[in-house]
Amino acid sequence: MRQSLTLEQKKARLGVQLVLPSVIVIGLLIIYPVAYNMYLSMFKVNLVGSNTFIGAKNYTNIITDITFWQSVLTTFLYVVFSTFGTTLFGLIVALAMNKKFPLRMIVRSIIILPYVAPVIAIVYAWQFFFDPVNGIFIHVVVEMLGLYDQRFNLIGTPEYAIWVAIIFSIWKSFPFTYLMIIARLQTIDTTLYEAAEIDGCSSWKKFLHITFPELYFVLGTLILLRFVWNFNKFEEVYLLTENVKTLPIYTYFKAFTGVMDLGQGSALAVIQFVLLIGLILVYVKKVLKW
Amino acid sequence: MVKLLNICKKFGFFLLIVFIVLFSLFPFIQMLSTSLKYSWDWGNPSLIPAKINIEAYQELLGLGQKSVDLPESIQNLLDETPDITEQQRDAIIAKYLDTGSVFPFGKYFLNSILFSLSAASVSLLLAVFGAYSISRLKFRGSTLIRRGVLFVYMFGGILLLIPLYKISVALGLAGSEEGSVFALVIIYVVQTLPVSLYMLGNFFRSIPYSIEEAAFVEGCSHMATIRKIIIPLSLAALATVFVYSFMIAWNEYLYASVFLKSYKELFTLPLGLKALFVSKNAIWDRIMAASMLTAIPVVILFMFVQKYLAGNMASGGVKE
Numbered sequence: 001m002r003q004s005l006t007l008e009q010k011k012a013r014l015g016v017q018l019v020l021p022s023v024i025v026i027g028l029l030i031i032y033p034v035a036y037n038m039y040l041s042m043f044k045v046n047l048v049g050s051n052t053f054i055g056a057k058n059y060t061n062i063i064t065d066i067t068f069w070q071s072v073l074t075t076f077l078y079v080v081f082s083t084f085g086t087t088l089f090g091l092i093v094a095l096a097m098n099k100k101f102p103l104r105m106i107v108r109s110i111i112i113l114p115y116v117a118p119v120i121a122i123v124y125a126w127q128f129f130f131d132p133v134n135g136i137f138i139h140v141v142v143e144m145l146g147l148y149d150q151r152f153n154l155i156g157t158p159e160y161a162i163w164v165a166i167i168f169s170i171w172k173s174f175p176f177t178y179l180m181i182i183a184r185l186q187t188i189d190t191t192l193y194e195a196a197e198i199d200g201c202s203s204w205k206k207f208l209h210i211t212f213p214e215l216y217f218v219l220g221t222l223i224l225l226r227f228v229w230n231f232n233k234f235e236e237v238y239l240l241t242e243n244v245k246t247l248p249i250y251t252y253f254k255a256f257t258g259v260m261d262l263g264q265g266s267a268l269a270v271i272q273f274v275l276l277i278g279l280i281l282v283y284v285k286k287v288l289k290w
Numbered sequence: 291m292v293k294l295l296n297i298c299k300k301f302g303f304f305l306l307i308v309f310i311v312l313f314s315l316f317p318f319i320q321m322l323s324t325s326l327k328y329s330w331d332w333g334n335p336s337l338i339p340a341k342i343n344i345e346a347y348q349e350l351l352g353l354g355q356k357s358v359d360l361p362e363s364i365q366n367l368l369d370e371t372p373d374i375t376e377q378q379r380d381a382i383i384a385k386y387l388d389t390g391s392v393f394p395f396g397k398y399f400l401n402s403i404l405f406s407l408s409a410a411s412v413s414l415l416l417a418v419f420g421a422y423s424i425s426r427l428k429f430r431g432s433t434l435i436r437r438g439v440l441f442v443y444m445f446g447g448i449l450l451l452i453p454l455y456k457i458s459v460a461l462g463l464a465g466s467e468e469g470s471v472f473a474l475v476i477i478y479v480v481q482t483l484p485v486s487l488y489m490l491g492n493f494f495r496s497i498p499y500s501i502e503e504a505a506f507v508e509g510c511s512h513m514a515t516i517r518k519i520i521i522p523l524s525l526a527a528l529a530t531v532f533v534y535s536f537m538i539a540w541n542e543y544l545y546a547s548v549f550l551k552s553y554k555e556l557f558t559l560p561l562g563l564k565a566l567f568v569s570k571n572a573i574w575d576r577i578m579a580a581s582m583l584t585a586i587p588v589v590i591l592f593m594f595v596q597k598y599l600a601g602n603m604a605s606g607g608v609k610e
Contacts, residue, residue: 008428014512015427019435022420022483029480030442033453040453047459093310096303107307109596111314116592118541120560121581124567125321128574134332136320171313232446235543239564248448255452256548262452269449276444 041267047260058267068268071250072275075231078162078246082169083226087219089170090177095211097178098185115175123239126168130154161243168240169230177222184218185211220287224280231276247272321585325578332574346579350395393580397555398562402540405471405558409478410535413486416479417531421490422516426499436491439484447544455548467553474549478542482535489534493527494520526595533595537588559584 005013041058043051062068097108114122130137132153141147154160188211196206234248242249251272255265319337325346327339334340347353423429424436454477455464463469497520505515521528543560550556557565563580566572 011427011512012429015423015429015432018419018423018427019432022416022487023435025416025476025480026439026442026483029454029477030445030450033450033457034445036453036457037449040456045456047456092306096306096310099303101303101307107311109593110311112592112596113318113589114314116537116588117318117585118560118588120541120543120563121585122317122321124563124574124577124581125317125324128324128578129317129320134574136335139335171317175314228444232448234447239543248446251448252451252544262456265452269446269452272446273444273449 037266038270040263041270043263045262045266047262051263054263058264059271061264062267062271067245068250071245071247074162074244075246078166078169078237078244079227079230082166082173082230083223085166085170086173086177086226087223090174090222091181091215091219093174093178094181094185095207097182111178112175114171115173119172119235119239122172123168126164126240127155130164132156155241156243158243158245161241165237165240165244169233169236172236173226173229177226180218180222181215184215188214223287224283227283228276228280231272231279247275318585321578321581324574325582327575329573329575343575346573346575347583349576350393350579350583352396393562393566393576395562395580395583398557398559399583401556402558402560405475405478405546406536406539408475409482409539410532412475413479413482413535414528414532416483417486417490418516418521418528420483420487421494422512422520424487425491425494426502427512439487442484451545451548454545458549464549467556470549470553471556474545477545477549478535478539481542482538486531486535489531490524490527493524497523530595533591536591540588 040051042053042055044054044057045051093111097104097111101107129135132138132151137154138151142149142151155164192210193206196210201209232248233246234252237244237246238249238252245253247268251265251268254268255262323337323339324332326342326344327334328341328343331340331343424432454473458464458469458473461469463473501519501523502515505519510518540558541560542558543564546558546561547564550558550561559580563577563584566580567577
């Protein structure tokens with residue numbers, strides 16, 4: 001006769017049963033593809049039919065290509081400046097919203113809108129703003145301020161477009177940073193500030209000695225998350241301008257346009273992932289000191 | 291002196307708030323303004339349209355009178371060939387007057403709704419049981435799963451795109467409409483599932499266990515407590531997770547662009563908008579009106595769950 005299960009075992013079995021569908025879906029559609037991607041990166045991939053093994057050829061092709069290194073540089077610029085800008089602006093907004101002022105609730109809902117709006121729907125407003133013929137930006141810098149004597153296409157020029165992409169990224173993601181920081185701000189013990197006030201501390205000193213140390217960990221984590229997300233970001237850059245070739249966009253063009261070279265695309269994705277892991281390790285060691 | 295300094299400080303703070311609000315809102319104002327302008331008004335930097343133009347909206351929503359006139363040559367041709375039937379005549383006229391083919395907003399909207407609703411529903415269903423399991427039931431590997439779900443943050447869309455596309459081609463899914471829809475929905479599910487699991491898991495842990503224990507004493511099974519206690523107590527959290535998944539699927543472009551590339555009938559709004567922008571029908575007022583109509587549903591949805599979403603995001607469970 002089969003021994004009946006104890007209550008604990010029954011619970012455990014139910015636990016496995018309930019979580020299994022999720023685990024299977026995640027395993028099949030995330031873990032397996034990542035492994036498969038590494039496998040593909042060593043082949044000349046044909047969309048239909050069999051693949052040809054070519055060893056490290058995809059990788060050597062990539063690292064001997066100057067456009068790849070340009071793309072790495074672009075990615076760095078984009079990620080570093082957008083992460084720094086987002087965090088700084090998010091912090092300023094959080095500090096401002098933590099004070100009481102009239103209409104605060106309405107303001108707080110309004111400033112979350114950039115985070116919610118679909119990228120595709122909002123990029124055209126940005127493109128229109130910088131449009132060489134109709135845009136307000138060009139109107140202001142050329143016609144009103146006279147800084148330049150000719151109208152120019154800001155988004156169409158790669159050197160300028162990257163800065164537009166960075167500002168767009170800050171605009172799109174600062175609400176998230178702000179929400180995280182303000183949640184932490186509200187847990188800071190107010191008696192600390194009262195004590196500091198009695199000691200005659202200025203606002204700046206209070207920020208430096210109370211607020212900032214309390215926020216150190218949450219800021220560190222937010223920078224890490226933002227770094228990872230922006231490193232992998234595709235839509236926010238690609239839909240705004242195809243002229244800023246960060247690694248995800250570079251990979252997309254290699255893999256899905258022209259001669260669809262999926263093998264090299266996979267290799268690029270692997271390189272990107274390894275780079276990211278390396279940078280994270282350095283960051284975690286140096287900044288978060290884990 | 292101190293008073294003056296205080297006023298300056300207050301004024302500076304006021305300016306800061308105004309700047310933050312304008313910075314956040316400006317692109318939306320720009321979008322609304324341009325969608326309501328006539329083409330001769332675009333170069334005018336004023337945000338208030340000189341004359342309100344709602345043709346773009348009418349055209350997209352298929353309201354009002356047709357804005358396209360029948361070309362004269364076609365009219366002449368019809369008049370000179372009397373032997374065609376009334377039916378053929380109407381078909382030809384309809385073809386030339388059809389503005390729907392410019393940007394079939396209704397169709398894309400429906401596609402977007404279907405993709406987002408199915409992805410969000412499946413994701414929520416899986417997440418309710420999964421989250422209950424990892425937050426309430428102990429078994430070997432439960433800690434690993436609980437911590438592991440967020441590791442998925444690390445993998446960017448592009449890293450998964452190539453293998454997933456290759457797999458779906460190999461399985462024959464990418465070759466048919468149904469297969470592509472299935473592949474895309476399941477991809478949206480898996481994109482949102484880790485975060486849904488995490489958010490719901492956190493929420494379920496905040497429900498006192500004693501309530502469930504009381505139900506067990508009454509003879510309820512775990513499944514029954516999920517149905518009778520956990521779900522009714524977490525309706526707000528469930529709605530939040532649902533809206534969150536819905537928004538992710540609604541806004542998604544990358545995967546849709548690859549999987550639906552050859553199926554114009556299945557285009558979601560983001561794909562349609564991009565196609566409109568690069569087509570010869572790209573006119574600013576039409577693009578902006580289409581953008582407005584794409585953004586409005588998620589903004590409205592968001593307004594409903596705003597309070598809970600902000601709270602849940604702050605407790606750490608959100609992915610972009």
